[in-house]
Amino acid sequence: MNIQDTNKRIRLIMHLRNKGITDTRVLSAMETVARDAYVPPAVLDQAWDDIALPIGRGQTISQPFVVAIMTQALQISDRDKVLEVGTGCGYQCAVLSKLCRRVYTVERHKPLLVEAEKRLEAQRLRNVTAMAGDGMKGWPSQAPFDKIIVTAAARDRPPAALLDQLKDGGLMVIPVAVDGAQILRLYKKESGEAYSVKDLMPVRFVPLLPDIAKEEEQG
Ligand code: SAH
Numbered sequence: 001m002n003i004q005d006t007n008k009r010i011r012l013i014m015h016l017r018n019k020g021i022t023d024t025r026v027l028s029a030m031e032t033v034a035r036d037a038y039v040p041p042a043v044l045d046q047a048w049d050d051i052a053l054p055i056g057r058g059q060t061i062s063q064p065f066v067v068a069i070m071t072q073a074l075q076i077s078d079r080d081k082v083l084e085v086g087t088g089c090g091y092q093c094a095v096l097s098k099l100c101r102r103v104y105t106v107e108r109h110k111p112l113l114v115e116a117e118k119r120l121e122a123q124r125l126r127n128v129t130a131m132a133g134d135g136m137k138g139w140p141s142q143a144p145f146d147k148i149i150v151t152a153a154a155r156d157r158p159p160a161a162l163l164d165q166l167k168d169g170g171l172m173v174i175p176v177a178v179d180g181a182q183i184l185r186l187y188k189k190e191s192g193e194a195y196s197v198k199d200l201m202p203v204r205f206v207p208l209l210p211d212i213a214k215e216e217e218q219g
Contacts, residue, residue, distance in 0.1 A: 005036070008048035012064060015050055021068045025076075029098035030068060035061075038091040038119055052204075055089045057109050057213075059206055062151060066184075066203060067092050070173045073186050073200060074147045076100045081142070083165065085135030085208070086151035090116030096149070097125045104142050106135035109213045134211050138165040150174035152208035153182050159208075163187065163195065175205040 013031045021027060036047035039061055043053045052063045062070075070092070076082065080100040084093050087107035093116070096103045107113040110132040117130050131139070135150070136159040143165035150162065153175040166172055172187040184200040 005048075012048050012050060016065060016068050019065055021065075021072060023072045025099060026068055026072045026095075029071070029095050030064065032098060033091070033094045034123065035064065035091060037123060038089040038094065038116075055112070057112055057217075059088050059109065059112060061089045061091050062205075067095055069200060070149055070151075070184070071095055071099070073173045074149060074171050076147055080146040082147045082149065083135075083139055083142070083145040083162075084149050084151065085138075085162070087113055087116045087130060088151065090119050092149065092151055093128060093130075094120060094123060094125055097128050100127075100147070102127045102129065104139050104145070105130045106133050106139060108132070108134055108209065108211065109217075132212060136208060136210055137161050140165070144170070146170050148172040148174075150208065151205065153177045153203075153205040154208045158185075158187065163189065168192070173200070175203045177207070 009031055013027055036044060039047045039053050050064050052060045055061050076099040082096050082100045082103050084103055084105040087093055087105040093103055093105045113130055113132045120128050138161040144167040145165055146167055148162055148166055155177050158174050166189040168189055168191045170189050175182045175184050182203050184203045186198045186200055188196045190196055
């Protein structure tokens with residue numbers, strides 16, 4: 001890693017602290033994960049800026065601040081089994097993998113998943129299991145999960161399967177589109193069918209779509 005790269009990393013972490021990210025485990029995970037290894041060459045010079053970037057197929061790598069807020073909200077421990085819906089380029093997954101026991105990540109665009117798996121492998125993140133599929137159905141054979149993170153916006157409410165696959169006491173963070181706006185929500189499964197919900201902040205995510213994507217599909 002060269003000096004310039006180190007400076008960019010430090011600048012991003014200080015920026016996240018200034019914006020209110022206080023969890024030191026999250027900050028150090030984000031300092032460790034090389035965001036530049038997850039973005040396409042065309043936008044490499046912006047890899048350490050606090051902005052979302054295009055990753056192909058009409059999808060985006062999330063803004064670092066939003067990654068930090070979502071990860072911090074989940075209060076991840078090193079014993080947690082985490083489900084991520086929407087692997088995209090694999091960046092959020094990499095941050096999670098530094099903090100928890102195992103990440104199960106699902107992506108509906110097979111080509112994106114293949115690329116993400118290569119990156120995660122190249123970064124030697126071995127506690128990640130990835131699958132191409134419809135994450136709205138969760139990952140029944142691995143459920144229940146301590147934590148669930150959805151990185152695409154659900155319409156009106158979270159998919160029922162995801163709430164079902166959360167452990168009692170478990171947390172899920174998910175953007176939800178209501179009345180044309182998106183809000184980031186934190187769900188806590190109190191027990192059985194009982195949930196509490198907290199609104200975190202307004203966000204802009206690509207939509208959560210059903211089924212595996214067709215070859216010709218872009219968005
Ligand atoms: N977590 C990513 C952000 C990816 S953008 C990152 O760190 O950069 C959201 C992703 O969710 C897209 O790649 C999109 O294809 C995917 N997605 C949307 N609906 C999905 C679904 N039902 N199942 C799995 N992935 C889905």
